[in-house]
Amino acid sequence: MPQLVPQIGISGFASYIPRYRVNLSDWCRWTGDNWDKVRAVVGSSFRMRGPNENAYTMAATAVVRLIAQYDIDPQRVGYLALGTESSTDNSAGAVIIKGMVNQALTAQGKAKLNRACEVPEFKHACLGGVYAMKAAARFLALDGQGKIAIVVCSDVAEYERATSGEPTQGAGAVAMLIEADPKLLALQLASSGSASDYRGPDFRKPFHRFMHQEPSEFGQPRDFPVFNGKYSTTCYVDAVLAAMRDLFARLDHLPSRFLRELTATFLHRPYQRMAETGLIMSYLLALAIGDADDHAELTVYAAEADVNTAELVLELTNEPEVFALVEDGELSNELYPLATQTARSFRSSSQFHALMTAWGESEMQDVGNLYTASLPAWMASGIEEAWQQNLDVGAGRILTIGYGSGDAAEAIPMTLVAGWERAASKIAFQSALADPIDLSEADYRSLHQGDAPAIDVADQPGVFYIDRIGQRDGQFDDFGVEYYRYQTG
8 A cells, every 4th residue: 555645844933033234225325326226126124144143053043943932842853954055164064053953952951852863954045945845845754754854044145245236135044844734834745846957157156256355353254146137137037937837737727827816925035026026927927828818818918018929928938048148148138028028017917916915025125135044034924924914815825936046946835724823823023023233334344344343232042153163273173163152041
């Protein structure tokens, strides 16, 4: 008899968001940028890590909070995975997080995480956390019966000053409880869509970029990426469309119907406008491959944009060679010109507003780009808001779209399970945003270059910090190894 695969999904979220905040209205005043444009495209503010924080400290704090918020038995955790593109060690992965979490559990008089717990780290730009979540589900389905899994997404998004990426910075971590018989969201992996392709200089962090950096006060490398604005946006759109094509091919009904029946959609959001664009392009694609009614609707949008419908359908259904733009030296070219033109007019339609969920929007505009944590943060924020405001969730059908530059994308349907409200009541995402410290221009400049700002954050109970960095002292070599401290109450 074949073994039935259990229903697996998400039972909880917990977050850590650093307190340092840069208001983009202030940032625009410092830089001379247009605040109205920045607010519409990017958001309202972004968060920054402290000088003694990194992806590991934020991740461990989020995991400790998850264990406390959901009363998790540490001995049942058989899988602890880290999704990040900001790790500072090329050898160890989530075992670093495990060591810190055990330190906190011991301080609290609790049992440590199980010695048999697996501790992988996943890397693919902003998609590492989604890959970790899928791997955790497979672990539970195959050899992890009776156990639970924790996936934590943690990143530091930093860009050089005076670049187009500067207002899209951010930092934070979100931990997810993954288990069979989930209490919040059931994963529909059999209906999910995947895409991947090599994009060259889309968004990269080659080691060579460190060669000319001056050391910071706290020894932190400044993790500035190599990116190409227009080309990187093109890659995002193309990868999302490819993943959605794969998802649509698995459906037994019209893709347009699938999208219209969704309760909410959460996408990876480097900034506000990019998430909107990904959803709009997905809907236009659904209409392009749909029935006569879908084509009639698409014709309306195309006519408003002065675009030929047949040419638009051809553009959306073809799969272009994106990397050819690099090889031909045409990174600034528009790969989907007709769809892009149509998308601009579609934004004013009632269908756009019906598709684009507003759950958790205000909170997400306050944190900036969290890389791997961006998607789960929006999910946590949105679902918490749905519970707090007792919103009509209908059938509870949710679509999540993750993306990682370079690039790859995952489109995963999920469903709110019966009684989801209880698990949602423990998310505490808004609490994780409490008590921000707004930075002056001078403090922002100091923190950005890895130095301590004049306004320092007092030790926060329940938060991890980098205590010291190892040096060669003649006894043993721990040069560059970070040691961490858990701040008890």
